[in-house]
Amino acid sequence: MRAPAFLFALAIAVLLPATPAAAARALVASEIRYTLRHAPGETGTAWVVDVEVRGIPADAARLTFELSGWGGAADAPGYLEALETSSSIHAAGPGRFEALLGDAPHGVVAFRYALHLPRIGSAAQRARGLLATHDDAYAFGYSWSTLVQVFVNGEPLAGKRTLTLLAPRGTPIITGWAGRGTAEQRVVLDAAMGNAPLAFGRPTHEAERSRGRFDVEVYQFGSGRDATPAVADVLIAAGPVLARQFGTAARDPYRAFITDHAGGGMGSHFGLRIGFGADQPAGVEEGEWFRAFVLHEFVHDWLGQQLVEDDSSLVWFKEGFTEYLALWTATSTGLVSREWFARRLLELESIARTRSALGQVAFGDPTVSWRDGDGPLETLAYTGAPLLALLLDVELREARRPGLPALVRDLLRREDRAYGLTTLATWFADAGLGARWQRSVLGTELPSVRELLERAGYRISADGEEASRLEDSRALDRFFAFRP
Numbered sequence: 001m002r003a004p005a006f007l008f009a010l011a012i013a014v015l016l017p018a019t020p021a022a023a024a025r026a027l028v029a030s031e032i033r034y035t036l037r038h039a040p041g042e043t044g045t046a047w048v049v050d051v052e053v054r055g056i057p058a059d060a061a062r063l064t065f066e067l068s069g070w071g072g073a074a075d076a077p078g079y080l081e082a083l084e085t086s087s088s089i090h091a092a093g094p095g096r097f098e099a100l101l102g103d104a105p106h107g108v109v110a111f112r113y114a115l116h117l118p119r120i121g122s123a124a125q126r127a128r129g130l131l132a133t134h135d136d137a138y139a140f141g142y143s144w145s146t147l148v149q150v151f152v153n154g155e156p157l158a159g160k161r162t163l164t165l166l167a168p169r170g171t172p173i174i175t176g177w178a179g180r181g182t183a184e185q186r187v188v189l190d191a192a193m194g195n196a197p198l199a200f201g202r203p204t205h206e207a208e209r210s211r212g213r214f215d216v217e218v219y220q221f222g223s224g225r226d227a228t229p230a231v232a233d234v235l236i237a238a239g240p241v242l243a244r245q246f247g248t249a250a251r252d253p254y255r256a257f258i259t260d261h262a263g264g265g266m267g268s269h270f271g272l273r274i275g276f277g278a279d280q281p282a283g284v285e286e287g288e289w290f291r292a293f294v295l296h297e298f299v300h301d302w303l304g305q306q307l308v309e310d311d312s313s314l315v316w317f318k319e320g321f322t323e324y325l326a327l328w329t330a331t332s333t334g335l336v337s338r339e340w341f342a343r344r345l346l347e348l349e350s351i352a353r354t355r356s357a358l359g360q361v362a363f364g365d366p367t368v369s370w371r372d373g374d375g376p377l378e379t380l381a382y383t384g385a386p387l388l389a390l391l392l393d394v395e396l397r398e399a400r401r402p403g404l405p406a407l408v409r410d411l412l413r414r415e416d417r418a419y420g421l422t423t424l425a426t427w428f429a430d431a432g433l434g435a436r437w438q439r440s441v442l443g444t445e446l447p448s449v450r451e452l453l454e455r456a457g458y459r460i461s462a463d464g465e466e467a468s469r470l471e472d473s474r475a476l477d478r479f480f481a482f483r484p
């Protein structure tokens with residue numbers, strides 16, 4: 001296991017600003033030091049976090065510590081408890097604490113809090129599946145629902161973040177940032193920080209794979225049977241292909257976590273998590289559905305982490321196009337069969353046409369709130385938008401374009417890694433699909449999957465239930481190829 005480049009000790013110079021220019025330089029010299037102590041106990045498990053802010057700009061009037069609203073962490077009852085602090089800090093809203101800087105020289109402001117981890121399977125844990133959680137053998141969480149962010153005058157404080165993770169002797173510490181360590185792990189990050197999985201406890205299963213210059217580490221916790229080889233095989237097969245396809249590589253080593261609490265999967269800036277409990281049907285991890293599921297979370301490393309949507313009106317694009325690109329890539333790499341690709345899209349279509357707002361809501365309507373708790377809109381994003389992606393992929397190829405992976409590749413080439421609806425509309429207009437965009441994104445026209453599969457090169461059997469390959473599969477060979 002190699003030592004990541006960002007694991008190093010950092011010396012910080014604290015500048016005392018005298019002029020506005022110096023104040024601007026002083027922003028760069030600010031530093032936030034987090035210490036996270038894993039504290040398992042008889043009555044429950046807590047993570048105790050110390051935050052020390054150094055190099056506070058002289059013009060700072062207001063300094064706040066804020067836990068993100070991600071996953072409902074900020075207002076989860078009994079989750080965050082403020083503990084003693086070195087300066088006057090008071091609660092200023094859910095998950096939000098304000099420090100009174102006063103007239104004293106702005107030296108160091110410190111804040112200590114505890115997160116009381118709900119037990120896996122408890123009502124509190126099931127209600128908010130992205131909170132840090134624990135059982136007797138391990139604790140698992142994400143940095144976004146664990147570490148408070150620091151804001152000065154309403155803006156995120158610039159500068160480095162140093163994190164020290166501590167655990168009782170003998171307890172492994174495993175994070176998306178730095179992999180596996182014991183007793184202490186130190187990480188240095190930039191101001192953007194990103195979201196990372198973090199775990200304390202001994203994994204029940206582990207797997208490592210290397211292919212070329214791509215390395216994968218998979219850690220499993222809890223009672224599920226060993227799914228690490230299955231997850232590692234998907235990541236190692238797809239990683240180099242996705243890197244070529246999208247023009248940028250995934251994080252290396254790429255780390256995946258498997259836990260036995262529900263909540264599906266979650267991609268993050270520093271690796272993914274898959275839920276896999278003891279109740280999973282025998283052999284499911286060797287099946288095509290599971291492979292595509294893992295690949296969906298992995299594709300989010302590009303579409304979701306490296307590329308970020310402007311706002312939540314693009315949930316349909318992020319989720320639906322991630323799903324389609326995962327299915328397409330799983331097929332092009334041989335992780336799933338061409339038959340399964342077609343069957344899965346027909347299945348998504350039957351769900352979308354019966355349980356979603358397909359045909360009633362335009363994907364490109366910026367006023368739609370997509371997250372309705374698996375209601376008709378969220379179902380449309382996950383099951384209807386992949387069908388739109390199939391339509392656009394088929395028509396790009398009919399227009400002698402390289403196909404849909406080129407969209408992600410081209411967006412990643414732009415300096416601005418954030419995209420909006422206009423960015424997407426412009427790309428499709430440039431590719432000659434402006435009219436299609438009008439009808440099927442700003443409008444609601446969507447041909448049947450059966451028609452689209454036939455245009456891609458499939459032959460559909462008479463009952464329409466099963467899809468099979470053309471006898472002459474050259475058309476499908478082209479459809480499952482990508483040459484940018």
Ligand SMILES: [Zn+2]
Pocket residue numbers: 296297300319322
């Ligand atoms: Zn997703």
